[in-house]
Amino acid sequence: MSEAAAHAGSVTVEVFNATQQQQVIDTILYVQNVEFNVGISLEDQPDLLDIETHYVAPGGQFWVALAQDGRVVGTIGLQAKPNGIGILKKLFVLADYRGKQTQCAAKLFSALIAFARASGMVTIVLDTPSLATRSHAFYKANGFREIPQSEVPVKYDYPDRNSLFFRLDLS
Structure with a gap:
């Protein structure tokens, strides 16, 4: 049993604070580039350098999942766009x-959905690299449906890695 599995109940989710910024950057870049070899640099993701401006100030939020020892082991963000789009x-x-042992992604996703609903959002969209098949399965299991890029209801910047698009309508 891994250390994570042994401490599954101890993963907690909280709203990001600026003292966690370097851990957030390190976690995301590690998953993207070491675990999945996607090849996305920090320069391709300027939102990570100023989470307050890119997520919180416009009406969204950013969360971290913390291990029992306080390390950032997961992240999720929600950007607010016009017309109830997140x-x-x-x-x-x-x-x-x-x-399933840690429910880390599920806990992060639950925080995002609760915030989105409380904020009056009606639709959540996302982009993800086509090679991230495990992510696709997670999104579909949580009610998202894949859509063509032409059906994304809002324009936004993302590092395109042969991306797929998904949509969840909150009702």
Whole structure:
């Protein structure tokens, strides 16, 4: 049993604070580039350098999942756009904390959905690299449906890695 599985109940989710910024960057870049070899640099993701401006100030939020020792082991962000649209960004969980044992991704996703509903959002969209098949399965299991890029209801920046698009209508 991995350390994560042994401490499954101890993964907690909280709203990001600036003291966690470097851990957030390190976690995301590690998952993207070491675990999945996607090849996305920090320069391709300027939102990570100023989470307050890119997520919180416009009406969204950013959360971290913390291991029992306080380390950031997962992230998720929600950008608020006009007309009740939210963009799910930066759902990343370190390998030892993925899966049903820890429920890390599920806890992060639950925080995002609760916030989106409380904020009056009606639709959540996201982009994800086509090779991230495990992510696709998670999104579909949580009610998202894949859509063509032409049906994304809002324009936004993302590092295109042969991306797929998903949509969830909150009702």
